[in-house]
Amino acid sequence: MxxxxxxxxxxxxxxxxxxxxxxxxxxxxxxxxxxxxxxxxxxxxxxxxxxxxxxxxxxxxxxxxxxxxxxxxxxxxxxxxxxxxxxxxxxxxxxxxxxxxxxxxxxxxxxxxxxxxxxxxxxxxxxxxxxxxxxxxxxxxxxxxxxxxxxxxxxxxxxxxxxxxxxxxxxxxxxxxxxxxxxxxxxxxxxxxxxxxxxxxxxxxxxxxxxxxxxxxxGGEPDYAASVAREIAAGNLAVQVQLRAGDEHSLLAAMRAMRDSLAQVVSRVRQGSESVATASSQIAQGNQDLSGRTESQASALQQTAASMEQLGSTVRHNADNARAANQLAQSASTVAAQGGSVVAEVVDTMRGINEASRKIADIIQVIDGIAFQTNILALNAAVEAARAGEQGRGFAVVAGEVRSLAQRSAEAAKEIKQLITDSVGRVEQGTQLVDRAGSTMQEVVASIRRVTDLMGEISAASGEQSQGVSQVGEAVQQMDQVTQQNAALVEEMAAAASSLSGQAQELVQAVGVFRLDSGHGRVAPAPRPAASAPLSARGAAPAAARPGAASLATPARRPAPPPAIAAQPVAAKDADDDWETF
Known part of the structure; x- marks a missing residue:
């Protein structure tokens, strides 16, 4: 153990x-x-x-x-x-x-x-x-x-x-x-x-x-270790830490290793803080250029949004007309369907009349046959009465009357049959005409239904077109809002980059409190570049010039951070060259 x-x-x-x-x-x-x-x-x-x-x-x-x-x-x-x-x-x-x-x-x-x-x-x-x-x-x-x-x-x-x-x-x-x-x-x-x-x-x-x-x-007395820790806490990274021979694992050895590591870190931070300040100044300048271009893009999107609103209004008007025509076509189709139903009922009625006339003709033909048979019977009765002589004379008179009535009945039946035949012919002609009218009404109804379907498709297409134009308009408005927000964010990024540059300078000054030995060297803090004007006033004017801008809510701009710190002239020129191809 x-x-x-x-x-x-x-x-x-x-x-x-x-x-x-x-x-x-x-x-x-x-x-x-x-x-x-x-x-x-x-x-x-x-x-x-x-x-x-x-x-x-x-x-x-x-x-x-x-x-x-x-x-x-x-x-x-x-x-x-x-x-x-x-x-x-x-x-x-x-x-x-x-x-x-x-x-x-x-x-x-x-x-x-x-x-x-x-x-x-x-x-x-x-x-x-x-x-x-x-x-x-x-x-x-x-x-x-x-x-x-x-x-x-x-x-x-x-x-x-x-x-x-x-x-x-x-x-x-x-x-x-x-x-x-x-x-x-x-x-x-x-x-x-x-x-x-x-x-x-x-x-x-x-x-x-x-x-x-x-x-x-x-690694030594606790008081000595505490004094070394106080020196390091005070920023004295050049303090000497006395160790026994072969001591590599004690607390004092770890503190000396910590001092050496911290000295290296501080030296690297001093060397890198100047690069951070320069890079942040270049980022600020590039963000300023990006902000101007973003604002121009926002103005163009606002004009596009106004045009899309006008196009949407026209498409909505066409869609309303198409819906009205569709309603009229549906009404005409309904009326035609009702007329077709009435013609169909007339056709059925004419067919019934034709069938009834044929049945009457058949009955008249039966009556004609009965009259013919009665006439024959009366003739036979007259013949038999003639044979009978005087005894059959009265019966012969009756037979003659019956024969006369049968003949008149046959003539009347013939006349009625002729009239019924004429009526049946006319009814058949009327039935044919009504059939043709019914077929024509069915074709009219079918045509009106096709017109109604076409108008419905035109109305649906107009509605979809109106909805699509509305969605495109909303997308353009959202793009406008996002572009304006991006412009505001770019301005904030520029301000943040300027603030980062200032913080980098402050970091250099803060790291300067550490005292290093001659082995690690010292790096002088970089000079602060001149501050440029803030960009928070941009972006509001193009939105006011756009027609129909009242319907688009301009995103609220956040308060501008502290003024940006301008980069050195050479760095700004390099940034302009880099941002030309954005």
Missing amino acids: NISRMKVGTRLGLGFALVILAGLAMALIGSVQLFSIKRDTALLVEDRMVKANQFGEVSVHINTMANSVRNVLLSNDDKDKQAERQRIVDARAQNNALLQQLQGSVRLPAARAQLEKIDGIRSSYNAVVDRIIALDAQGRGDEARSLLRTEARPLLGSYFAALDGAIQAQQEDMRKLAQHTEGAASSTAWLLAVIAGLAALVGAAVAWLLTRSIVRQL
């Missing part, structure tokens, strides 16, 4: 982290040892010492019982004896409670063995005491005293010996715990001292390494 490539914050963080880890290790070890000491001390104070004191209390109560038994035997007063007996009962009860508590809490094997022995002796001793109290109550004092000497005293000695053994076992364990606690405290103190020494050494090493890496990365 390369420490020199780390961030300063990371290095300091790692150093402090090591020191903090050492402190945490000390705190952790000390806490563990202190917890062990606390546990042993608590065991010593709260268990071993308490158990030893409880065994001592049992010994005191046994001694109290022994004294009370002796006092019972020595006293002659019944009240005193009764008080001593009660004291024996109380001491025995307290012993029983203490021994029962010890039975449930003692954990040392040696103390546990002594406690079992105490429990056995306690039963025997209590029984002997009860016998002594009973003998004394019976007035058998000598036997009671004898029993006290022979049995009670040996049991009492064993009782005390067992209690002393239990107390010594507790005390022995207390001494061991005390020695262990003292050893743990001593070892903890030595261990913490060693860890503290190591932490101090690690902290010192980390501080030395961090200081060394930061100083090497800076």
